[in-house]
Amino acid sequence: MTGTGGEEMGAQAARSRALAVLRVRSRALAVALLPAAVAVVLLVGGATGRLAGSGWDAARWTVSVVAVLVLATAAAVALVVARSRPAATPTVTIAEESAPDLYRMVRDLADRLDVPAPSAIALTPDCDSWLEDRTHPAHGPPPAPRQTDPAVPGGPARPRGGAGPVLVIGSPFLWWMRVGELRAVLAPVVAGTGPSAHPDIAAARRFIRGLDAAVAVASAGRRNPLARAACAGLGRVCRLLLRACRVHAAQMERGVASAAAERAQAVDYGLRIAAQEQVGLAYAGWDRLLTRVALPAWRMGRWPSRLDVGVVAALTELSRRDRLAEGFASRLGERPACDLLEEPGAMDEAVSLLTARLFHGGPETGPDWSPVDWDEYPEEVVDRTWRTDAARLHRVLDTLGVRRAAEEDTAPGTEGPTLARVLDHLTAPADDPATPPAPAAPTTPPTPQATTASAPRTAPHPPTGEAPAPAETLADPEDDDDLGGTTTRGAALAAGLSAQLAREEAAAQRAGAGTAAPTTPAAAAGAVGPDAALWDDGALPLLPLQPPRSGREILTAHITAMVCCAAMDTAGATPGLDWLDGPSLLFDGARAADLAPSVLSLVETGDPGPLRDWMTELGIRPEKPVRLV
Structure with a gap:
């Protein structure tokens, strides 16, 4: 429905709400000027002799001092609001x-x-698209002004006024969607530039963003007591104004969105309905790729340099597994939206580095942080991850005093780290209870910073492709390490692994402190890269993917890694990459099955029987030493 003169009703509502926001600003200015106005009246009255006497003199001095203080405070608040850097999306x-x-x-x-x-x-x-105003000086210089845009099919060149908003597009859309689908999805977003160009709406948005940025400035920790007091007052004033504008600002944005959606109905409306299905599919594939595939690589100091290509591979794999997604594979014959880029590979590399910094933190420079291609992922990430976990497992066993095979009466050629050592240690004796109480905390408890970056809270996904067993559900919040479902030896080993991981993470943080952020090879050569003007390295990672794992999950992951190392070294298995499930163990090119239940049986009950049967069937020899990092 449109209003008078063909203007959308949503635009009219947005404009009225923008005026309400500006009225809040005007009232705040009037309150700040009120003491000064009263002081002027008193001073003029004293100068003309109409307000004479000692009482009026005292009132003049008091009101004048209050007016000066209020004006100084208002000027300081206005200066902070005007100069504070509004939040901007890293792009x-x-x-x-x-x-x-x-x-x-x-x-x-x-x-x-x-x-x-x-x-x-x-x-x-991200799997979203929006318009973002970056006209603030802190966001960098605006694009070079031009008188007209180049002529485009369908109409003459449009004169350009001031700098408009920036169109932010989620990179998974550009690689997964087809050109027509991307145009249909972007139509409502681009239509939002119309209401956004109105002076009242633009001024209201600038005021809201300035208040929000000022609150962030006031919330920053400071040691100086005077600065803390000033920031507390600044934050109180800005929050009061934000509360007064909150309802009007929300209704204004709803009006802008309504007007944009109404205007976009005339462009590719039918195709947009079908394209919305691809939005949800791209989000699911992107989330799976980051948590199952990219996160293990980031922890190993490698960042996949073609994440958007990986999204296409993951969703293509999903279309083969899920009958509901079979129709999506036929779309791949159409022109992908990434063909609109001259160098999609360089752009994908820059976005991949940005993703690593946002979700994992500021990476270090040097050989410990470098890109990895997908064809190198199994050897550079999967194999290294398993062998690193296996080496850590044996170091903790050494700390616990568990004897190696060389110290026992064993056959020659079995010296070194073996899977049999782990199985023998975790095998529960007859008098060992299956569910002991949780052990005491380790002597070196993990720091919050270390545990946050160490591992995910969700149950570890073993390299088998099997659905997680019921025992892999999340722990009860009252049980910190979730060790109630393990044996006594398993609980002690899990506690030692957790402490060792915490020490390694703390050492890595100390070693990486003060190092400069890296750039992609393309960016180093003067090509594309993350926008430096939008970075705040001290706040990285902005969006950590998952909280830390429990002790039982860490133990399960390390035993699984040790089994995979034994399979690779004694049975000819190879590391692999599954686009939906991450690291996987391959036998003759096929994924191994039934490993997860066997490992859980050993961890929870101390029964190695199912795991030994599984290894015997595949020819894995646990008594043979394995190669560690």
């Missing part, structure tokens, strides 16, 4: 010369919608 800006087809498509879309075109286009590692 990789796409230069127009590196994606002329993409810019042409967006401008053609803006012409069809009769709205101003976005001033720039940027990619972010």
Whole structure:
């Protein structure tokens, strides 16, 4: 439904709410000027002799001092609000010369919608798209001004005024969606530039963003008591204004979204309905890729340099496994939206590095942090992860005083770390209870910073592709290490592994403190890279993927890694990559099955029988030593 003169009702509602926000700003200014106005009246009255006497003199001095203090405070608040850096999404800006087809498509879309075109286009590692105002000086210089845009099919060139908002596109959309689907999904977003260009709405948004940035400045920790007191007052004033604007600002944004959606109905409406299915599918594939595939690589100091290509591979694999997604594979014959980029590989590399920094933290420079291609992933990530975990497992066994095979009466050639050592230690004696009380905390408890980055809270996904057993569910919050379902020896080993992981993470943080952030090879050569003006390295990671694992989950993962090492060294198995499940163990090119229940039986009850039967069937020899890192 449209209003008078063809204007959307949503735009009218947004404009009225923007005026309400600006009225809040005007009232705040009036309150700040009120003591000064009263002081002026008293001073003029004293100068003309109408307000004479000692009482009026005292009132003049008191009100004048209050007016000066209020004006100084208001000026300080206004200065902080105006100069504070508004929050901005970390992105990789796409230069127009590196994606002329993409810019042409967006401008053609803006012409069809009769709205101003976005001033720039940027990619972010998220499954969403939006407009973002970056006209604040702290966000870097605006794009070079031009008199007119190049002519686009469907209409003449459009004159450009001030710098418009930046169109932020989720990078998974650009690689998974087809060109037509991307245009249909972006239509409501681009249509939002129309209401956003209205002066009242733009001024209201600037005021809200300034208040939000000022609250962030006031919340920053400071040691100086005077600075803390000033920031407390600043934060109180800004929060009061934000509360007064909250309802109006929310209704204003709803009106803008409603107007944009109404205007976009005239462009690819039917295709947009079908494309929305791809949005949910891309989100599921992106989340699975980050948590199952990218996270193990980041922990090993390697960042996959083609994450967006991995999304396509993961969703293609899903289309083969899930009958509900079979129809999606036929789309792959159409032109992908990433073809709109001149160098999609370089852009994917820059977005992949940005993803690693956002979700894992600021990486260190040097050989301990480097990109990895997908064809190198099994050897560089999977194999190294398993052997590193196996080495840690044997170091903890040494700490617990568990004898190696060389110290016992064993056959020659069995010296060194073996899987049999682990199995023998975890095998529960006849008098060992299956569910002992949780052991005491280790002498070196993990620090919050170390445990946050150490491992995920969810149950470890073994390299078998099997569904997790019921015992792999999350622990009760009252049981810190979730060791109630293990044997006494298993609980002690899990506690030792948790403490060892915490020490390694703390040492890595100390070693990485003060190192500079790396750049991609393409960025080092002067190509694309994350926008440096939007970074705050001290706040990384902004979005940590998962909380830490429990002690039982850590123990299960380390035993699984040891079994995989024995399988590779004694039975000819190979490490592999599953796009949906992450690291996997392959026998003759096929994924191994039934490993997870066997390992859980050993961890929970101390019964190695199922695991030994599984290894015997595949020819794995636990008494043979394995190669560690």
